[in-house]
Amino acid sequence: MEHRVSPLDQPTPNRLHRLWLSETIRLREEHAGPLEDSEINRRVQLQGDALGERIQTRAWLLGERDGQVQALQHWLHGARLAALLLLLLCILSGSGLAVAALGDGQRPVNVFWALGSLLGLNLILLVGWTLGLLLSRDSAGALGHLWLWLSAKLARDVQAAQLAPALLLMLQRQRLSRWGLGILVHGFWLLTLLTALLTLLALLATRRYGFVWESTLLGGDSFIALTQALGSLPALLGFSLPDAELIRASGDSALANETARLSWAGWLVGVLVVYGLLPRLALLLFCLWRWQRGCIALSLDLSLPGYSLLRERLQPSSERLGISDAAPPQLYQPHAGNQLAQSQGAVILAIELDPQRNWPPTLPKGISDAGVIDSREQRNQLLDQLSRFPPARLLIACDPRRSPDRGSLALLGELSRTASATRIWLLQPPAGEALDSERLSDWHQALEQLQLSYSDSAPFSWLEHGHD
Structure with missing residues (x-):
């Protein structure tokens, strides 16, 4: 089963709309507290614009995500x-x-x-x-x-x-x-x-x-x-x-x-x-x-407290790892996407695998192995690398014996937005161990809600050539 997602056609924002939405996001954060924006801040940092432009881009991306x-x-x-x-x-x-x-x-x-x-x-x-x-x-x-x-x-x-x-x-x-x-x-x-x-x-x-x-x-x-x-x-x-x-x-x-x-x-x-x-x-x-x-x-007043706090987050003087922001008052639904600009190559990675499992498998020539993501530091480092060098095809291996929790699904959606095409590989359990059908069904339902294609067998042909 395979499902491909096309990017949503958003209206091209003019300058007044970007400034207006930036001010709206500032007022919202003053009343409700900071929004969860780690992935968006990472995407904004890659553009290298001035602080005012980065704040406008961040506000527009948050507005697309949250409905503003x-x-x-x-x-x-x-x-x-x-x-x-x-x-x-x-x-x-x-x-x-x-x-x-x-x-x-x-x-x-x-x-x-x-x-x-x-x-x-x-x-x-x-x-x-x-x-x-x-x-x-x-x-x-x-x-x-x-x-x-x-x-x-x-x-x-x-x-x-x-x-x-x-x-x-x-x-x-x-x-x-x-x-x-x-x-x-x-x-x-x-x-x-x-x-x-x-x-x-x-x-x-x-x-x-x-x-x-x-x-x-x-x-x-x-x-x-x-x-x-x-x-x-x-x-x-x-x-x-x-x-x-x-x-x-x-x-x-x-x-x-x-x-x-x-x-x-x-x-x-x-x-x-x-x-x-x-x-x-x-x-x-x-x-x-x-x-x-x-x-x-017309421009943003960068001296306002709401914008001053964004300076270090959007133009960091040093990289800080392992800091976890407080949970937002309202959770948002994770979603998948794709990256169409300047993508090339094929990458395979795995999420939270059992140490007893043999990884990586034997891979065709030309496929890069990004390893196994087990910690927040590994996640941030890999996301930064994929954001700078987006792959054309990304294969993510998951162990369906684990429950598809919200954090794992959010990570899958975030990883999918760094590649032109993404597929999930639901690994088979070791020999002699049965797979819980109800939990597998939960994975299928969650991936379908994310609109990510998945496979129960290794799709190496797709990863190498772009087709099955």
């Missing part, structure tokens, strides 16, 4: 769903603003009430965002925090609980959260105002509206000055600007002539574009520019 990478993908999926919900809300809100501004066409439109309906809330929130930008470190706004809350709710993954705090901590440390969430806030408002503009144009094109201004306290001269002041910038872009006589005449009743209606409609559209859409577009581009610049300079 999948949780990150779930969180991003939830963030996209939350953004779609908010986009739908923006479209509905924009349409509602335009309908509320013009009404049903049965009564004249008060131009300044219409203008307040279209731009009033936008102006208030824009001033609030600007003050937050100047006075505080975090100016995400209610819309940005709503998006973060929805993203966490839609992720539905217990592993995603620390992703949002880790992201905010990392971005706030570099003062990037205001620009990232600013892109969302201004983008949503830009869509809202664009929807309001399109709805406004559709209503003006299909209905006949009359325009008036009304006031008890202010006179016609004040409205003339205010209207022309607001319309001066839109007029530079080609939008119409009512003259003083038309503005004064509109204070008594809606003018029925077509020129007056077109002039007021063009003025209203121009003010919405110049004082609503263009500022939001400019702020969106500004936040995007600052975000991109900040992401280039």
Whole structure:
């Protein structure tokens, strides 16, 4: 029976995702204690990168093993769903603003009430965002925090609980959260105002509206000055600007002539574009520019205690053998894998054999004997050697008279990840000794869960040539 495992296709992490996951792993270890990472640290040490890159690689490998990478993908999926919900809300809100501004066409439109309906809330929130930008470190706004809350709710993954705090901590440390969430806030408002503009144009094109201004306290001269002041910038872009006589005449009743209606409609559209859409577009581009610049300079703060503790483990000044870390609070399921890069040759080894057994057997030419693993020091030394010089084929001999305990299975999975192909050789008992069928069945079941192929007879042909 033979089963070969293909490597899982993991998404290629970009730089922001690697930094984000590193911060998430740091927070997790601060709350739950250090993770079991001896094999991963050994793989990271072989790469020879700078400490920051090693920490990112370690975090990504731990995330693949423990589920944080999948949780990150779930969180991003939830963030996209939350953004779609908010986009739908923006479209509905924009349409509602335009309908509320013009009404049903049965009564004249008060131009300044219409203008307040279209731009009033936008102006208030824009001033609030600007003050937050100047006075505080975090100016995400209610819309940005709503998006973060929805993203966490839609992720539905217990592993995603620390992703949002880790992201905010990392971005706030570099003062990037205001620009990232600013892109969302201004983008949503830009869509809202664009929807309001399109709805406004559709209503003006299909209905006949009359325009008036009304006031008890202010006179016609004040409205003339205010209207022309607001319309001066839109007029530079080609939008119409009512003259003083038309503005004064509109204070008594809606003018029925077509020129007056077109002039007021063009003025209203121009003010919405110049004082609503263009500022939001400019702020969106500004936040995007600052975000991109900040992401280039984004890095890990290696002075944090969580990262300082990793320095000796990922860039050891000396090799220490025989030190056993404390057991983690939660055990993880061992798994097998394979190493496809730069592998060559064939190696045979054995795990915890009875000293009475004759080992090694007579081997074909070209097969290397790695001996018998009996101690932690031998295990670490062999794993280091196989990690540096991965074999194309690895045959591991096991004594099925011993029970397949968790430590042995974890070692088999770790050894299999150093070779392109691995097979387990379940040795026959000495002559005259029977093999416990129940224990052999336990071995078969455990190896099948590990997805490792096994054989009851010596597969020397496979080890020598790569096939049976």
